[in-house]
Amino acid sequence: MIDLEFSEQEVLLQRTAVEFFISECPLAKVRELEDSELGYAPQLWKKMADLDWVGLSLPEEDGGAEGSLLDLYVLYLELGRALVPTPHLTSSVIAGETLARVGSPEQRKLVSQIATGDLIVATALMESDGDYGPEAVQLSATPGDAGGYRLEGTKLLVPWAHVAGRLLVATRTGPGPDGTTLLLVDPSASGISLERLDNTAGYPLFAVVFDGAEVAADAVVGEVNRGWETLTPALDRATVLQCAEIVGAGEAVLEMSLDYAKEREQFGQAIGKFQAVQYLCSDIAIDLHLTSLLARQAAWRVDSALPYQRELALAKAQAAEASQLMVRQAHEVYAGHGFMLETDLQLYTRRAKHWQFNLGEASHHFEAAVDAL
Amino acid sequence: MQIRFTPEQDAWRQEVRDFLDAELPPEMGFDVEFDEDEALWEFSVAFTKKVGAKGWLGLNWPTEYGGLARPPIDRMIMSEEFEYREAPLCGSISWGLTAGSLLAGGTEEQKRYWLPQLGRLDLHAAEGLSEPGAGSDLASLKTTAYQDGSDWVVNGQKTYTTWGTHADCLFTAARTDPNSKRHHGITMFLIPYDLPGISMTPMMNLGGGQQNHTYLDNVRVPEEYMIGEVGGGWKMIMNAFYGGGIHAGHAYYERTFAEVLEHCRREKRRGRLLIEDPLVRQQLGQLALMLEQARMLTYESVSNYNNQIPPQFGGALGVVVSKEMRPRFFEMCQEIVGPLSQLKPNRFAPMGGQAEAWYRQSYANHAGGTSQVKRMVLATRGLGLPR
Numbered sequence: 001m002i003d004l005e006f007s008e009q010e011v012l013l014q015r016t017a018v019e020f021f022i023s024e025c026p027l028a029k030v031r032e033l034e035d036s037e038l039g040y041a042p043q044l045w046k047k048m049a050d051l052d053w054v055g056l057s058l059p060e061e062d063g064g065a066e067g068s069l070l071d072l073y074v075l076y077l078e079l080g081r082a083l084v085p086t087p088h089l090t091s092s093v094i095a096g097e098t099l100a101r102v103g104s105p106e107q108r109k110l111v112s113q114i115a116t117g118d119l120i121v122a123t124a125l126m127e128s129d130g131d132y133g134p135e136a137v138q139l140s141a142t143p144g145d146a147g148g149y150r151l152e153g154t155k156l157l158v159p160w161a162h163v164a165g166r167l168l169v170a171t172r173t174g175p176g177p178d179g180t181t182l183l184l185v186d187p188s189a190s191g192i193s194l195e196r197l198d199n200t201a202g203y204p205l206f207a208v209v210f211d212g213a214e215v216a217a218d219a220v221v222g223e224v225n226r227g228w229e230t231l232t233p234a235l236d237r238a239t240v241l242q243c244a245e246i247v248g249a250g251e252a253v254l255e256m257s258l259d260y261a262k263e264r265e266q267f268g269q270a271i272g273k274f275q276a277v278q279y280l281c282s283d284i285a286i287d288l289h290l291t292s293l294l295a296r297q298a299a300w301r302v303d304s305a306l307p308y309q310r311e312l313a314l315a316k317a318q319a320a321e322a323s324q325l326m327v328r329q330a331h332e333v334y335a336g337h338g339f340m341l342e343t344d345l346q347l348y349t350r351r352a353k354h355w356q357f358n359l360g361e362a363s364h365h366f367e368a369a370v371d372a373l
Numbered sequence: 374m375q376i377r378f379t380p381e382q383d384a385w386r387q388e389v390r391d392f393l394d395a396e397l398p399p400e401m402g403f404d405v406e407f408d409e410d411e412a413l414w415e416f417s418v419a420f421t422k423k424v425g426a427k428g429w430l431g432l433n434w435p436t437e438y439g440g441l442a443r444p445p446i447d448r449m450i451m452s453e454e455f456e457y458r459e460a461p462l463c464g465s466i467s468w469g470l471t472a473g474s475l476l477a478g479g480t481e482e483q484k485r486y487w488l489p490q491l492g493r494l495d496l497h498a499a500e501g502l503s504e505p506g507a508g509s510d511l512a513s514l515k516t517t518a519y520q521d522g523s524d525w526v527v528n529g530q531k532t533y534t535t536w537g538t539h540a541d542c543l544f545t546a547a548r549t550d551p552n553s554k555r556h557h558g559i560t561m562f563l564i565p566y567d568l569p570g571i572s573m574t575p576m577m578n579l580g581g582g583q584q585n586h587t588y589l590d591n592v593r594v595p596e597e598y599m600i601g602e603v604g605g606g607w608k609m610i611m612n613a614f615y616g617g618g619i620h621a622g623h624a625y626y627e628r629t630f631a632e633v634l635e636h637c638r639r640e641k642r643r644g645r646l647l648i649e650d651p652l653v654r655q656q657l658g659q660l661a662l663m664l665e666q667a668r669m670l671t672y673e674s675v676s677n678y679n680n681q682i683p684p685q686f687g688g689a690l691g692v693v694v695s696k697e698m699r700p701r702f703f704e705m706c707q708e709i710v711g712p713l714s715q716l717k718p719n720r721f722a723p724m725g726g727q728a729e730a731w732y733r734q735s736y737a738n739h740a741g742g743t744s745q746v747k748r749m750v751l752a753t754r755g756l757g758l759p760r
């Protein structure tokens with residue numbers, strides 16, 4: 001059977017999310033949060049936790065809702081549409097799911113705190129060459145005191161590090177192909193410092209500098225030298241959700257472009273009557289729709305425990321490219337008006353730049369897709 | 374056919390370089406369009422006045438208007454050198470648009486009076502053409518001016534006024550015949566900002582610069598500030614050429630490309646220099662191609678002038694290419710540099726965060742008109758398709 005529609009339960013969840021974010025996180029609030037120190041709204045985050053969204057995919061025994069990836073998918077459509085800034089992806093999905101799956105009993109206790117939103121765990125992967133993958137992990141974890149590790153190096157583009165109670169850090173402990181180890185680190189420990197990295201999206205990104213920081217042996221998450229492999233299932237799921245966020249945002253960009261095309265008049269008619277503008281709007285619709293189809297397929301395959309590498313890689317390659325094309329064409333529709341900060345389009349334009357690269361840009365995923373053939 | 378510079382032109386290029394060596398410390402190169410720092414702006418004005426004092430702003434203009442009557446290729450060479458160094462030349466609305474309009478449609482007296490001032494940046498003009506309801510459709514403008522004694526009384530709203538807060542006067546278009554429609558009955562004015570009734574509110578842009586809404590409320594403008602003929606405004610705007618001569622638009626890409634290339638020669642990914650990565654090489658090739666296209670379009674303008682050939686394709690082809698190239702070029706720069714290209718200036722930002730700024734600024738490509746409208750000009754005037 002082929003059925004690309006969401007289930008009743010997913011539709012219901014989506015409807016709730018649409019209404020919730022319309023009232024709790026209008027774009028005026030998004031602008032405000034971007035300029036704030038925290039970057040997110042703790043009350044909103046708490047309310048999301050109360051709705052079971054923060055722990056949506058975490059196990060029930062850890063206080064989660066044990067939802068499917070498709071459940072998360074519809075939530076991410078709405079997070080994208082409303083541009084809600086939350087640490088959900090890095091904390092609940094990447095770190096939370098990984099700790100729930102392979103964490104020690106002690107580490108698992110943190111999962112329930114993640115599910116309630118009380119603890120934020122930020123994942124630290126990328127380093128100075130900007131590459132995404134185990135080879136790029138060079139931050140060294142060498143034997144330290146009492147069987148622990150000593151960390152030396154710098155992580156870049158670490159999201160939400162400033163509000164994280166723990167960092168899940170990919171470190172280099174052995175030779176490739178993996179040779180990485182995940183360590184759960186308290187960012188307030190000595191030898192660790194944060195630097196905010198201002199960026200296009202206005203997203204809270206940080207450099208985390210490890211200058212001989214010591215962590216105990218029980219900081220290891222999963223197996224030594226198999227860190228990337230340990231993280232991969234959660235990263236893959238997060239990648240699907242990044243696609244969903246792009247689709248949701250793309251729907252908003254399309255809608256606002258259509259509204260503008262209908263309402264802006266030049267030469268005595270709505271600009272939407274000009275074929276040139278119709279072509280621009282249809283470009284957005286086409287790329288957005290293709291992204292949605294591929295992303296839904298990837299989500300479904302992951303949920304169904306089917307091989308998904310090719311489908312996932314193609315979905316993110318498509319989504320990364322679409323994220324740019326959509327805003328580029330929307331800027332054509334809006335012309336001068338779109339370049340002004342007072343216009344909401346630019347909020348999407350800037351975030352799309354983060355999403356394009358987050359969890360692998362198009363070229364990375366084209367490679368991965370070909371590897372999977 | 375020949376595509377090279379003469380020894381005299383090479384010498385001129387050297388003269389321009391010597392000037393820049395003397396007057397522009399490398400760290401003072403910046404994009405005046407997208408920086409609101411007051412100290413930098415003052416540097417830019419002082420620098421531009423030095424250029425003006427040498428007669429170079431109006432390099433091509435007749436000597437009786439303060440120019441040096443040099444051929445357009447010299448101004449293009451100068452533009453190349455200035456762009457390579459990111460020279461913060463300001464006032465392009467003055468010596469570019471306003472001067473170009475005067476040269477095209479000003480009276481002899483007006484030209485002799487205004488052009489020397491514009492060419493030295495003694496008079497800094499902002500552009501007040503667009504209105505909230507009149508963008509691509511400029512001829513629908515609603516600002517009015519009526520005569521009262523020896524004054525014109527101007528009312529209306531202009532928008533997207535770049536450098537409004539820095540300029541001395543507003544080069545603007547108003548409807549002087551209340552019964553006129555579209556492009557008839559429009560007259561140009563150069564309105565001093567210190568006249569009562571003018572106010573502005575800022576609009577910040579995605580590139581880091583500022584435009585303004587400009588409100589004209591019963592502004593009494595003495596008649597000497599009317600430019601050209603009463604009702605001759607549209608013709609003047611249409612015939613205006615850029616008083617700054619042939620702009621070397623390609624040199625902007627040349628400079629940014631050089632930075633990206635340098636980055637690729639220096640930085641490694643997966644243990645390999647970027648310049649050795651096959652994908653990066655393809656992407657660099659694409660950038661080089663766009664840059665070469667832009668360069669040949671500039672050179673074609675020079676050649677057309679030398680051969681007295683009117684531009685092909687309604688003069689629209691080069692504009693379409695450059696407007697559409699800009700966001701794509703800088704998207705690709707970021708793809709080459711990778712995820713860290715989203716960082717603003719910071720010790721971890723590649724190339725000092727420049728790629729980040731170039732990308733945001735690339736959406737200014739609609740300034741002066743959209744590519745869609747220029748494509749229609751290309752298709753109708755240029756290719757003869759029915760309107």
Ligand SMILES: Cc1cc2nc3c(=O)[nH]c(=O)nc-3n(C[C@H](O)[C@H](O)[C@H](O)COP(=O)(O)OP(=O)(O)OC[C@H]3O[C@@H](n4cnc5c(N)ncnc54)[C@H](O)[C@@H]3O)c2cc1C
Nearest residue numbers: 274332335336500502503508509533535740741742743745
């Ligand atoms: C950075 C910047 C600086 C600027 N500085 C100044 C300045 O100093 N002074 C000034 O006066 N103006 C300035 N402008 C305004 C600029 O000239 C206008 O943005 C430009 O003319 C386009 O008008 P618009 O933005 O209103 O777009 P619109 O005309 O509203 O166009 C919207 C969309 O409709 C399309 N469209 C319109 N008409 C047609 C048609 N007939 N057929 C097909 N498609 C059509 C356009 O292509 C575009 O896709 C500036 C703009 C920018 C971005």
